[in-house]
Amino acid sequence: MKADRQAPIGVFDSGVGGLTVVREIMRNLPDERIVYFGDTARVPYGSKSKNTVIRYSRQIVHFLETQQVKAIVIACNTASALALDTIEKEIDLPIIGVVKPGAQMAVETTQNKRVGVIATESTIQSGLYQQLITEADPAITVYGKPCPLFVPLVEEGWTKDPITEEVARRYLAEILDKDIDTLIMGCTHYPLLRSLLRKVVGEKVTLVNPAYETSQALRRLLRELDLENPGNDEPGRQKYQFFASDGVERFNAFAHSVLPEQISDTKQVQIENY
DSSP: OOTTTTTEEEEEEEESTTTHHHHHHHHOOTTTEEEEEEOOTTOOTSSHHHHHHHHHHHHHHHHHHTOSSSSSEOHHHHHHHHHHHHHHHHHOOOEEEEEEHHHHHHHOOSSSSSEEEEEEEHHHTTTTHHHHHHHHHOOEEEEEEEOHHHHHHHHHHHHOHHHHHHHHHHHHHHHHTOSSSSSEOOOOGGGHHHHHHHHHOOSSSSEOOOHHHHHHHHHHHHHHTOOOSOOOOOOOOOOOOEEEOOOOOHHHHHHHHSSOOOOOOOOEEEEEEH
16 A cells, blocks of 8 residues: 555654754655754753663654654664664665765765764664775774754754853864764754854865764665655644653753754653554
8 A cells, every 4th residue: 555645754862952953854755744853851861771772763753643644754863873774674664864965974074084973872883884894985084072062052042152162172072083074963963063063074074964964874765765745735734743752841842942943742651552
């Protein structure tokens, strides 16, 4: 049976960072409907084991399947790195993560073949960015740096704070010494630090935003599978739906600071039931 082209895209993340991916989908695929799930009760994923991240991701995918989605985006670098390959084999829906699109853009961007990746501990340890980049071009050297403090600083709203800038300078000193010309913001929270990171790395380093690259990869996938929403939804059909496993008010407040439109009706889901 052919999938419904007007069905929503399912997007999930360990918390609120994946809203940067939702923002790019809203901007670049304006006809698409979206169902977003943020696992705010169990965030962060970056310090969890691979088996735990796979288990959590599996539950969320089961939930999204109940929402009749036509495709799934794992808007979480950690889950993309640790769970995507497993989940892909278990479901019939098309599914993409945020790591491959970001890695591909870094390969296309770098001139001096020296690429930096900043991400969570788990994403760096998985080696997936390094693997994908060097498979595409063995001449490229990849330097990874975990930046665990960035997520709580972003969620605190300290995206332009001197403390955050000092933390960024400490984290990035090591890979800037490697003369990189391209830096992947390998966590969905990090694009919200873009202007601060630009200040720290300077104009000569290209910042790669996997959230934007994922929206472009999603567009290509939907086109290839003839699943693009034709944009003629019946009136009254809800375009964007948001779910979280905890802290709905905090989720709404953060969403308001990230998304182009106000979100106030996020629903709480007992995700362990799926």
